[in-house]
Amino acid sequence: MSADADTGFAAAWFRRRAERELLLGCLGCIALGFVLILGADAASGRQLGALDLLPLALYALALAGVHLSLVAAGLRGDQVLTATVAFLSGFGLLAQYRMGDFQSDPGALTLGLVPAGFLVMTVCALAFADGRYRVLARGLWVWAGVSLVLVAVLLVTGQRFRGAVYALGFTTPTEVLKVTIPLALAAYLERQGQALARWHPRLPLPPWRALWPLLAFFAVLIGLLALQRDLGMMMILGLAGLVVLASGTGRIGYLVYGLLAGAGLGALLLTVFAHGQRRLDAWLDPFQDPTGEGWQILQGLSGMYAGGLWGEGFGIGSPEYTPIAAADFIYSVIGEELGFLGCVVLVLFFLILLSRGIALAGPGRCAFGRLLAAGLTTVLAVQTLLNIGGVTKSIPLTGTTLPFISHGGASLLTAFAASGLLLAISDGVPGRSAKPPRAPRGRTTGGPSADLKPRKVRRKTVPREAAAPSDT
Amino acid sequence: MTAVDPLHLFGSLVGSAAWPALRLVLHLAFFIAACVVLWRAWAWLRLTEPRPAAGAGGWFPWPLLVLTAAFLAVLGYQASWHLTGLFRPRFVAFMQSHDRREFNPAHRILRGRILDRRGRVLAQSRELEGRVRRVYPFGPAFAHTVGYSDPQFGAIGAEAAANAQLNGATPQTLASWGELGRQLLTKTKQPRGQDLTLTLDSDLQLLALQRLGERRGAVVLLRPQDGAVLVSATSPAFDPNRLGPELFRGPAPGTPLLNRATQGLYPPGSVFKVVMAAQAIEAGFSGTLHCPAGGFTTSRRYPPIRDHDYYSAQKAGRAWAGFGNLDLTTAFAESSNVFFAQLGVRYGRDAFARAGERFAFDRQVRLYPGTDRYGSLSTGRLPRLAASDLYGLAQASIGQGRVLASPMHLATIAAAVANRGLAMRPRLLVQEPAAPLGQYMTAPTAARLAGMMRKVVTQGTGRGIDDAGLAIAGKTGTAENPRGAAHSWFIGFAPAADPRLAVAVLVEHGGFGSSVAAPIARDLLVKALELGAGP
Structure with a gap:
């Protein structure tokens, strides 16, 4: 295996065959689901036209485009990650199609949303691959500033609806914070990680001098979000902050203090906002007011119960009985139409996606990459858990969307952008490997995984200096 | 033949009879495809997993573990709605x-x-x-x-x-x-x-309710041998066919939601003398106590406890000489307050508390299998008496003062006397096996007490219900209470020689137990044995 064979298109084509295989599998699966929905539509008397196949065709084109671009660019990044994103977004496409999003005059915006997401992911991945993502660390003040300004502007100009704040055209620009905040956090921690790790020698006290800018920033951010009553976003960003802080300094204490403070803040907010208290009551005992506060959650659960173990089939359920099913309650629609097994499959895909993110946050990468991966993964994980937990009544409803699945352009594009960044990080940093690819082990002689091993080797050779939190 | 429009073909396929089966196949195929993708992803995951280098400290992905646990918890909870x-x-x-x-x-x-x-x-x-x-x-x-x-x-x-x-x-x-x-x-x-x-008998339940009529009260009829409850009637009640929010809003007049039979706590009055008599028998009491017309008190500061006969004589303008020296059986038959007040004071508060414990006072007993969340029996409440509070003890010994008991609990006491001292836990579900509630007294005590209770009906306060056809044993009670006329009580069992049914009747503010509650109990026992309600 020579160096030039490793970089050519043919080599890249061969190297990314795992992705190809998985993407084809996804396409087949989503196509089956699509036929199922079309069939249910036709059975209910709708005349099918060639245009009805457009979403599927666009999805297939998008997958092909993503794969070919990544191969052409010779990306060495994670292949399972792309496939997982493809499956989840395809699943989301099915769910949204099923919810009637495409039926009455599908605009270009609706049709183009998922392909646009793939484009965003590819662009993010390729633009920041090969270690270029480290440039992002320089934009610390940009990320922090953009985040605060966005929230502030929305607060001033936005309109209230169902207890939350929306910008013009019911978009939620604050979704962007799910990327900018992890960026800002990772950049700050890369600079201040060492200082933040120096706690008081005897007492369990963090270094205030290094901590206060971060604290102040978060206080303002959380305050603004509290004014918007966006409890879900507060929890997502707050937890992401704590995880990045703890993993960047190796100090679990931050996590402990942060969670305590979060619990205190939550209790305080509950007493201040009637909105939150009502949701908490509806969560604790939805039967108190089954036709009022408890209606949505109980209808969602009823749908899931009706779905049983494997559901009625895509397109057969009656999700229209659950209010706002397409957005926050899409998970209950999946539970209704694909049953408990469908939910398990979905959760497994999410777990694979998150496990890839967590692997990136492990040792073997530069500090900024690790921290950014940790932040983005935490955002995705918390968002997913908040949504699924809320819909299943495991936790109170927070009004968060399910990444890749829920209705909503901003949420979808942000999730794609985040996975693009993860993909870029997984590509690794060139020149950090001390030795040529195949040096450490002499056993990489041919075989199907021979071409995969250099990646492994490269990662293996870096970690010592990259793993230490002080590495900058 | 021209090329067939695939969409048209699909449309006609959907319209055909084969569609439901095809739909099922597609549904299954979707799952299989998703699982195949999962499986392949898993396989590639392990092939491309960057393993930590030998010296890198073996970073364990515990965040993944935490996340997996969290998702599993959510899925598990979801299953409790979704599947079960x-x-x-x-x-x-x-x-x-x-x-x-x-x-x-x-x-x-x-x-x-x-x-x-x-x-x-x-x-x-x-x-x-x-x-x-x-x-x-x-x-x-x-x-x-x-x-x-x-x-x-x-x-x-x-x-x-x-x-x-x-x-x-x-x-x-x-x-x-x-x-x-x-x-x-x-x-x-x-x-x-x-x-x-259920163990209930609708005929008997309706009879009990009819005999209670408009009055507030409760009737319990159960089988001493296995605790099966035949009647658990409460008046007033509500109509479960017509539930409305007003029913649950605050205290309604008559508190129809209260299950008086199992949850209503009332002063038991003279009925409590069954407990005191059992205690005295077990303590080996024999001989007599002097019961003067002037009554009995523990201190000159407190009014004397007197017998009913004193008050009825006073009301009639006659003089009453008092019972004089009474033995336990006669005192029980005549329901002498003076006798039992003295008896209680004689044995002291510790013996009193022990008796209460033995007779299962101060307990919540489940009525349905497994749980007491949906209905339980509050047995009763005994006061914690101070050592110096002899007058309180004297009052408690005649079932007054702060002693409270529920009708069903008193029915179990009657049932225990009828069942050689062993009280069975009241049960409402036929499928539930009988279980003991407690050995209230020894078998010899129960035998003697049964004889005494029979004598109450043949010669004592219960003479009014002595029936040639049915040998009833029992005890009347007339419980003073601060809210109005006395509560009318009767507990008992029948037939006296071979008890098959035990009963407790309470009529709130009904007056004398012998004239109000006892006839209801008699009618119910007669009808029940007629219907063959025994074991």
Whole structure:
């Protein structure tokens, strides 16, 4: 295996065959689901036209485009990650199609949303691959500033609806914070990680001098979000902050203090906002007011119960009985139409996606990459858990969307952008490997995984200096 | 032949009879495809996993572990609604009344019926316009014991306690769990629940309620040998067919929601002398106590405790000489307060507290299997007496003062006397095996006490109900209370020689036990034995 064979298109084509295989599998699966929905539509008397196949065709084109671009660019990044994103977004496409999003005059915006997401992911991945993502660390003040300004502007100009704040055209620009905040956090921690790790020698006290800018920033951010009553976003960003802080300094204490403070803040907010208290009551005992506060959650659960173990089939359920099913309650629609097994499959895909993110946050990468991966993964994980937990009544409803699945352009594009960044990080940093690819082990002689091993080797050779939190 | 438009072909396929089967195949294929992708992703994951280098400290991905645990927890909780929502009574009730999905299996569940011991229907589900509704043919008569099941107001009583069985799911064995699994898979989910048979007897219950009439009170009839409750009547009651928010809003006049038979706590009055007599017999009491007309008190500061005969003589303008020296049996038959007040003081507060404990006072006893959440028996309450409070002890010894007991508990005391001292736990479900509640007294004590109780009816305060046809043994009670006329009590059992039924009757503010409560008890016992209600 020579160096030039490793970089050519043919080599890249061969190297990314795992992705190809998985993407084809996804396409087949989503196509089956699509036929199922079309069939249910036709059975209910709708005349099918060639245009009805457009979403599927666009999805297939998008997958092909993503794969070919990544191969052409010779990306060495994670292949399972792309496939997982493809499956989840395809699943989301099915769910949204099923919810009637495409039926009455599908605009270009609706049709183009998922392909646009793939484009965003590819662009993010390729633009920041090969270690270029480290440039992002320089934009610390940009990320922090953009985040605060966005929230502030929305607060001033936005309109209230169902207890939350929306910008013009019911978009939620604050979704962007799910990327900018992890960026800002990772950049700050890369600079201040060492200082933040120096706690008081005897007492369990963090270094205030290094901590206060971060604290102040978060206080303002959380305050603004509290004014918007966006409890879900507060929890997502707050937890992401704590995880990045703890993993960047190796100090679990931050996590402990942060969670305590979060619990205190939550209790305080509950007493201040009637909105939150009502949701908490509806969560604790939805039967108190089954036709009022408890209606949505109980209808969602009823749908899931009706779905049983494997559901009625895509397109057969009656999700229209659950209010706002397409957005926050899409998970209950999946539970209704694909049953408990469908939910398990979905959760497994999410777990694979998150496990890839967590692997990136492990040792073997530069500090900024690790921290950014940790932040983005935490955002995705918390968002997913908040949504699924809320819909299943495991936790109170927070009004968060399910990444890749829920209705909503901003949420979808942000999730794609985040996975693009993860993909870029997984590509690794060139020149950090001390030795040529195949040096450490002499056993990489041919075989199907021979071409995969250099990646492994490269990662293996870096970690010592990259793993230490002080590495900058 | 021209090329067939594939969409048109698809359309006609959907219209054909094969579509449902094809849909199922597609559905299955979707799952298989998703699982294949998962499996391949997993395989590639392990091939491309960057393993930590030998010296890198073996970074363990514990965040993944935490996340997996969190997702598993959510899925597990989800399954408790998604798959086994059947076990959530209010959830099933909600779906039955508010879910418009026709294929929701909750709509097909016809909740099982609740029957009395002779198969009369006490509660059943009726389908009306595609919706299932619960109907209680006897209205208020069984409102407290059968309870109700309502989407808005929840469930109580047998409806709540046996909810899973009524909804068709009581997997107790491995085989029945397998059956439940099969039903879940084939989506039948057992459209009809199982019936539930209660120990109650609707004829006797209705008779008891009719005899109580408009008066407030409670009647309990049970079998001493196995604790089966034949009558648990409470007046006033509410109609479970017509529940409304006003019923649950604050204290209503007459408190119809209160199950007086099991939860109503009243001063037992002279009926409590059964407990004191048992204690005295076991302590080896013999001989007599002097019971003067002037009564008995522990201190000159307190008014003397006197006998009823004193007051009735006073009312009639006659003089009364008092009982003089009384032995236990005569004092019991005549229900002498003076005697029992002295007796209590003589043995002291510790003996009193021990007796209370032995007779299961101060306890909550479950009435339905497994739980006391949907209805339990409050036995009674005994005061914690200070060592110096001799007058309190004297009052408590005649069932006054701060002594309280529920009608059903007093029925178990009568039943214990009839069952050689062993009280059985009252039970309402036929399927539940009999279980002891406590050995209230020894068998010889019970035998002697039974004779004494028989004498109450033949020669004592219960003479009025002495019936040639049926040998009843019992004890009357007339309990003073601060809210009005005395509560009227009777507890007893029959036939005296071979007891098969025990009874407790309470009429709130009814007056003399001998003239109000005792006749109700007699009528009920006669009718019950006529109907063959014994074991």
